[in-house]
Amino acid sequence: MAVLIDQELCTGCKMCSDVCPVDAISGDAGKPQSIDENKCVLCGQCVQMCSSFASVFDEEIEPIEKKLSDRKMLKGIKEPLFAAYYDNNIHKVVDILNDKNQFSVVQCAPAVRVAIAEDFGMDLGSLTPGKMAAALRKLGFDRVYDTNFSADLTIMEEGTELIERVTKNEKLPMFTSCCPAWVKYMEQSHPEYLDHLSTCKSPQQMAGAIFKTYGAKLDNKSAKDIASVSIMPCTCKSFESERKEMNSSGERDVDVVLTTRELAYLIKEMDIDFVNLQEENFDQPLGNYTGAGNIFGVTGGVMEAAIRTGYELITNQPIDSVDVLAVRGNKNFSESIIKVGDLELKVAVVAGLKNVEPIIEAMKNGKADYHFVEVMTCPEGCISGGGQPKVLLPKHKPMAYENRISGTYQHDSESKLRKSHENPAIKKLYKDFLKNPLGHKSHELLHTKYYSRKDK
Amino acid sequence: MRNEISSFVIADPTKCVGCRTCELACFTVHNSKNETRYTVGTVKTPVIPRLFLVKDEDFAMPVQCRHCEDAPCANSCPVNAIKKADNAIVVDEKLCIGCKTCILACPFGALELLPEYNEAQEVQQYGLEEPKKIAYKCDLCSKMDGYACIEACPKDALSLVEPALDKKTKNLKAALSILETMKNL
Numbered sequence: 001m002a003v004l005i006d007q008e009l010c011t012g013c014k015m016c017s018d019v020c021p022v023d024a025i026s027g028d029a030g031k032p033q034s035i036d037e038n039k040c041v042l043c044g045q046c047v048q049m050c051s052s053f054a055s056v057f058d059e060e061i062e063p064i065e066k067k068l069s070d071r072k073m074l075k076g077i078k079e080p081l082f083a084a085y086y087d088n089n090i091h092k093v094v095d096i097l098n099d100k101n102q103f104s105v106v107q108c109a110p111a112v113r114v115a116i117a118e119d120f121g122m123d124l125g126s127l128t129p130g131k132m133a134a135a136l137r138k139l140g141f142d143r144v145y146d147t148n149f150s151a152d153l154t155i156m157e158e159g160t161e162l163i164e165r166v167t168k169n170e171k172l173p174m175f176t177s178c179c180p181a182w183v184k185y186m187e188q189s190h191p192e193y194l195d196h197l198s199t200c201k202s203p204q205q206m207a208g209a210i211f212k213t214y215g216a217k218l219d220n221k222s223a224k225d226i227a228s229v230s231i232m233p234c235t236c237k238s239f240e241s242e243r244k245e246m247n248s249s250g251e252r253d254v255d256v257v258l259t260t261r262e263l264a265y266l267i268k269e270m271d272i273d274f275v276n277l278q279e280e281n282f283d284q285p286l287g288n289y290t291g292a293g294n295i296f297g298v299t300g301g302v303m304e305a306a307i308r309t310g311y312e313l314i315t316n317q318p319i320d321s322v323d324v325l326a327v328r329g330n331k332n333f334s335e336s337i338i339k340v341g342d343l344e345l346k347v348a349v350v351a352g353l354k355n356v357e358p359i360i361e362a363m364k365n366g367k368a369d370y371h372f373v374e375v376m377t378c379p380e381g382c383i384s385g386g387g388q389p390k391v392l393l394p395k396h397k398p399m400a401y402e403n404r405i406s407g408t409y410q411h412d413s414e415s416k417l418r419k420s421h422e423n424p425a426i427k428k429l430y431k432d433f434l435k436n437p438l439g440h441k442s443h444e445l446l447h448t449k450y451y452s453r454k455d456k
Numbered sequence: 457m458r459n460e461i462s463s464f465v466i467a468d469p470t471k472c473v474g475c476r477t478c479e480l481a482c483f484t485v486h487n488s489k490n491e492t493r494y495t496v497g498t499v500k501t502p503v504i505p506r507l508f509l510v511k512d513e514d515f516a517m518p519v520q521c522r523h524c525e526d527a528p529c530a531n532s533c534p535v536n537a538i539k540k541a542d543n544a545i546v547v548d549e550k551l552c553i554g555c556k557t558c559i560l561a562c563p564f565g566a567l568e569l570l571p572e573y574n575e576a577q578e579v580q581q582y583g584l585e586e587p588k589k590i591a592y593k594c595d596l597c598s599k600m601d602g603y604a605c606i607e608a609c610p611k612d613a614l615s616l617v618e619p620a621l622d623k624k625t626k627n628l629k630a631a632l633s634i635l636e637t638m639k640n641l
Contacts, residue, residue, distance in 0.1 A: 011473075011474040011475065011476065011509075011511060011516065012473075012474065013473040013474050013475035013476075013516075014473065015473070015475050015610065029473070030473075030474065030511075030513070030514070030516065051475050051476050051477040051480050052474075052475060052476045053476060053479075053480060053503050055476075055479070055503065055509075056502045056503070056504065056570065057508065057568070078499065078500045078501070079496050079497055079498075079499045079500075080480075080496065080499055080502070080503045082496075118493075118494055118495045118497065118498075119495050119496075119497025119498060120497070120498070121491060121493045121498050123494075124494050261496075261497060264497050265497075389494075389495035389496070389497050390495055390496040390497070391494055391495055391496075392480060392481070392484045392492070392494060392495060392496060392499075393480075393481055393484055393485075393494075393604075393607075393608055394477065394481075394608050394610060395607060395608070396494050400494065
């Protein structure tokens with residue numbers, strides 16, 4: 001997976017380089033731009049921003065059919081092609097679905113269910129988990145599991161890790177590690193602080209490792225029988241799945257990643273009438289989730305989910321208000337103090353990768369006085385990810401984000417269970433398989449290491 | 457008689473960066489009948505804008521209709537498909553026969569002849585097995601709120617010129633300038 005700029009289509013308006021959080025895009029104004037692969041964190045914000053489409057008036061450009069094939073897109077796609085794009089993985093999924101010898105499992109990130117319906121003409125931010133699950137089943141996946149389940153699992157591991165670090169007062173502040181673009185950025189720009197990242201894999205990769213081990217056992221399969229697909233709002237998740245260390249099941253944990261837009265292409269290609277689908281449930285037990293897992297899709301969500309569980313693990317008391325409003329909102333940066341028993345937990349939430357630099361600076365000066373910091377590369381968290389449906393009119397972008405966020409919180413508030421540690425499937429997973437958070441099995445499957453990319 | 461002069465949209469080439477957002481916005485607001493909604497994924501037809509980016513080595517700017525007061529396109533249309541409505545020169549797509557006379561007549565190149573789409577399907581001619589082509593041009597976003605291209609431009613390079621207002625503003629400026637001069641004499 002790479003994020004690229006089509007040299008024929010780029011007009012050199014530089015809107016992409018304005019939005020790039022790592023200054024990876026360069027070129028003269030008015031001339032085609034290019035992306036420095038080493039600097040690029042694959043967040044895809046340039047893809048969302050680019051408005052330079054292949055025009056029917058451009059007679060000098062290659063035929064659209066050639067461009068579709070170069071971009072590994074399906075032939076039947078009618079939508080316009082833009083200068084900034086990413087290679088599609090869709091053919092790999094078509095192959096998996098056509099191979100009857102493979103047992104196919106799929107997971108969907110929380111932000112996908114509040115956005116995919118937009119590409120079928122529904123309102124911005126329509127909440128459609130049931131239609132999405134139904135569509136995935138119709139496509140032929142043998143198990144329709146959910147990243148929200150593994151988001152709950154992430155909270156168990158990351159919450160426990162945070163408590164341990166706070167108790168020992170070491171490697172603080174601890175940073176979230178679920179955003180792969182943020183992780184890549186740390187590896188290439190600030191490797192000296194890599195031990196501040198939580199060692200937890202992202203929910204996508206935790207799910208991948210669990211599906212091919214515990215999940216395989218549930219269906220009397222082995223890891224090599226399973227093809228694991230994930231649907232993400234993100235253009236960097238494919239990169240994450242390709243990391244060589246992401247093979248704790250003995251096989252590659254997540255085989256193919258599609259973006260929200262790519263899933264929409266596939267649903268259209270298979271002539272599935274998404275809008276009129278009857279809602280269906282996710283498969284159990286690995287598709288069971290709480291409201292806490294669902295809010296991973298918005299900025300502040302991982303923090304809020306961690307607080308809901310961390311509070312109760314530390315104090316053994318139910319939290320006063322499940323809605324931790326102090327960490328919500330779509331600000332670039334916010335900080336708050338959460339009272340957890342006798343502990344005053346100092347937390348910060350960063351949305352938009354550029355906004356993390358003040359914290360890094362503070363760390364250099366020994367002044368980053370936080371216990372836990374959530375960092376998301378995209379401007380309002382995963383709901384604004386590079387792989388989400390691309391909004392046509394600039395004026396609709398704020399509305400899209402707002403509606404996707406409110407849909408996410410609505411789904412949380414309507415959930416019967418809203419705390420990760422109350423998820424019965426998670427409890428059973430620990431009882432039957434993992435034993436304890438941060439235990440031996442967890443370390444093997446759910447935690448990871450980071451590598452400096454500075455010399456490369 | 458009231459002197460009603462049509463407004464028109466014009467681009468400032470010193471501000472325009474050539475991003476095509478205006479073309480995309482123009483297409484979007486004119487294609488709800490072709491099922492285009494909020495996202496790129498809902499686009500089922502080629503992007504046909506009604507203003508046209510001109511890009512050279514050193515500059516970029518979209519060109520669009522000036523809504524001429526003695527409109528050569530309307531005056532030359534043999535089937536009277538081009539009319540003045542709500543103070544804008546507009547093409548009646550039902551009447552247009554695609555004869556291209558308007559294209560010959562327009563000194564700005566502000567019209568383009570392209571296939572007509574309805575409900576996301578190419579409209580076919582009755583006799584010939586060919587797509588029906590019609591003239592597309594700026595309609596000043598008639599029957600819509602605001603002007604899609606102006607609103608969408610991220611660099612504020614597009615603006616609506618209202619000639620009567622423009623003249624009055626300039627007159628006032630000139631008068632004030634003369635007043636200042638006289639005071640200081």
